Amino acid sequence: MHYRDRITFDPNKMSGKAFVRDLGFTVQEVLDYVASGAGEAELIARFPGLVSEDILACNAFANDRISGIRDITAEHPSAEIWKYLRFFTDKSSTAERIRLLHGIQPGSQTKNIAKQSQQIAFCIRQAEQYFNASTQVGLPTRPVLLYYGAVSLSQALILLKNDGTYSLDVRRNDSRHNHHGLELRRGLVESAARATGPQSFLEKIECFCHVHNKQLWGHFPLFYRSLAPPVIPLHAEILVARMGSFLERDIPTTCADLWTLDSIAQGSLNAWEIFKGLPDLYWSLSELGITSNLCRGSAKRQIRHSVAPQPLNGVDDLAPGFSQAHSPKRVQFQDSFFVDGVTPDQKELLLAFYREKNPAIKVVDDHGANIHLSLTLDGPDERSVLTQIGYYPDITEDLAGRKYYIIQPDGYIPEPAAILALLFCFSMLCRYYPDVWMRSIDENVRMAELTNVFLNIAYRKFPNLILDQLTLTKHKIHP
Numbered sequence: 001m002h003y004r005d006r007i008t009f010d011p012n013k014m015s016g017k018a019f020v021r022d023l024g025f026t027v028q029e030v031l032d033y034v035a036s037g038a039g040e041a042e043l044i045a046r047f048p049g050l051v052s053e054d055i056l057a058c059n060a061f062a063n064d065r066i067s068g069i070r071d072i073t074a075e076h077p078s079a080e081i082w083k084y085l086r087f088f089t090d091k092s093s094t095a096e097r098i099r100l101l102h103g104i105q106p107g108s109q110t111k112n113i114a115k116q117s118q119q120i121a122f123c124i125r126q127a128e129q130y131f132n133a134s135t136q137v138g139l140p141t142r143p144v145l146l147y148y149g150a151v152s153l154s155q156a157l158i159l160l161k162n163d164g165t166y167s168l169d170v171r172r173n174d175s176r177h178n179h180h181g182l183e184l185r186r187g188l189v190e191s192a193a194r195a196t197g198p199q200s201f202l203e204k205i206e207c208f209c210h211v212h213n214k215q216l217w218g219h220f221p222l223f224y225r226s227l228a229p230p231v232i233p234l235h236a237e238i239l240v241a242r243m244g245s246f247l248e249r250d251i252p253t254t255c256a257d258l259w260t261l262d263s264i265a266q267g268s269l270n271a272w273e274i275f276k277g278l279p280d281l282y283w284s285l286s287e288l289g290i291t292s293n294l295c296r297g298s299a300k301r302q303i304r305h306s307v308a309p310q311p312l313n314g315v316d317d318l319a320p321g322f323s324q325a326h327s328p329k330r331v332q333f334q335d336s337f338f339v340d341g342v343t344p345d346q347k348e349l350l351l352a353f354y355r356e357k358n359p360a361i362k363v364v365d366d367h368g369a370n371i372h373l374s375l376t377l378d379g380p381d382e383r384s385v386l387t388q389i390g391y392y393p394d395i396t397e398d399l400a401g402r403k404y405y406i407i408q409p410d411g412y413i414p415e416p417a418a419i420l421a422l423l424f425c426f427s428m429l430c431r432y433y434p435d436v437w438m439r440s441i442d443e444n445v446r447m448a449e450l451t452n453v454f455l456n457i458a459y460r461k462f463p464n465l466i467l468d469q470l471t472l473t474k475h476k477i478h479p
Helices: 027-035 040-046 052-063 077-089 091-102 110-134 142-161 168-173 186-192 198-202 219-225 261-265 271-275 279-287 344-357 382-386 415-432 434-443 445-471
Strands: 007-009 018-020 068-073 182-184 206-209 231-240 245-254 294-306 330-340 362-366 371-379 395-397 403-406 473-478
Touching: 007 052, 018 027, 018 052, 027 040, 027 052, 040 052, 068 245, 077 091, 077 110, 077 445, 077 473, 091 110, 091 142, 110 142, 110 445, 142 219, 142 415, 142 445, 182 415, 186 434, 198 271, 198 445, 206 261, 206 415, 219 261, 219 415, 231 395, 231 473, 271 415, 279 294, 279 445, 294 395, 330 382, 344 371, 371 382, 415 434, 415 445, 434 445, 445 473
Parallel strands: 068 473, 231 294
Antiparallel strands: 007 018, 182 206, 231 245, 294 330, 294 403, 330 371, 362 371, 395 403
16 A cells, blocks of 8 residues: 555654654554554554554555665676566565565455566566667667666566556556656757757756646656665674674665655656766766765764663762662664765755754764764663664665765655656657757767766666565675
């Protein structure tokens, strides 16, 4: 189900908490009662205004989190990604995944789930052939093949995340969402042919959400609603005081909230702005002397488990004969954010944003183009600390695992949607404006090379991003 219709967030994202509509209580409060064994009637009595659909939405929200990391070494990363995607052509295991994701009991909806599983398999098989075919053609037609491959992959995600009313045959029969979901802003395209560089060309390429009967309509909004918030692996050191224990691991951390679809629909998706927000294009833009909407950086977390509280004013306040082994435990999180290569304007924007969103984030060191920020919190256990974090710095990463801070988070488009929107724009140029497209890539070498870099990134990264979404596990696949 589309839980986002019933789950809302603090408008300023100060608390970082998800709420059930406008009822005044959080998703976590409902889930805590579910975990304690409370039934539907008890939940409805405990939370005024709560209905059955809200409970389902809370469960869907909890299940729609990328919560694991797989670090895989492979000689050919792209081939490895498609190997895992092909697991979804096994209809029986995909059917079981659908049951688990939607909470459908064994023996129920068997025929419909089998149909949905088969359609997912068709989409995966078709997507792989589109992506493979794209390697056999050049820049004049490659965007078209990659776009339709991306559509097939994103269609598999829609089929997995939604119920049977979103299956391919049902949507065809009632003419629902039979559209790309995006429209190219055609009035600007003709002038793009006269562009002299990547920026002047891409600034004139933009699309916007398609509206039908006052509703966002078509493939793109369905895909966007099916996305789970993206995560990055945050390196953590876990220390247990007085016991000599030490552990290092990567923790999947949500570091770039999904911009609401309604917010996207109010404006346009401009190709140039999207380019400047893609982490894998950071260095290509830098070589051309272009400032990205990202800046380099890194992040790490230290989690300290202490057996005894620290003495106050240097005086141990434990009662005589009271063992520290029986004293209350404390957990401290210290997150360090290192921002590198930031311009003065970017630094001003970044610091103003975080001072407003989360005053607990402090500036430790400021060395001009390099900043060290820190967030320190503590509580009786890790869960209580996590509920205090509030707005977290917005970070994305490239294929090599390098981290980048998002300078303007309020307008950030998550990578799966950004790549699909760019492929849509370029494929529409290829098909309907071949004179503009061919002239631009023939006469504007820098634009052609930058576009080619993007298409190579889309070929390698989009399937990886969809695999993460389908499995709710982040796959770090590298040579």
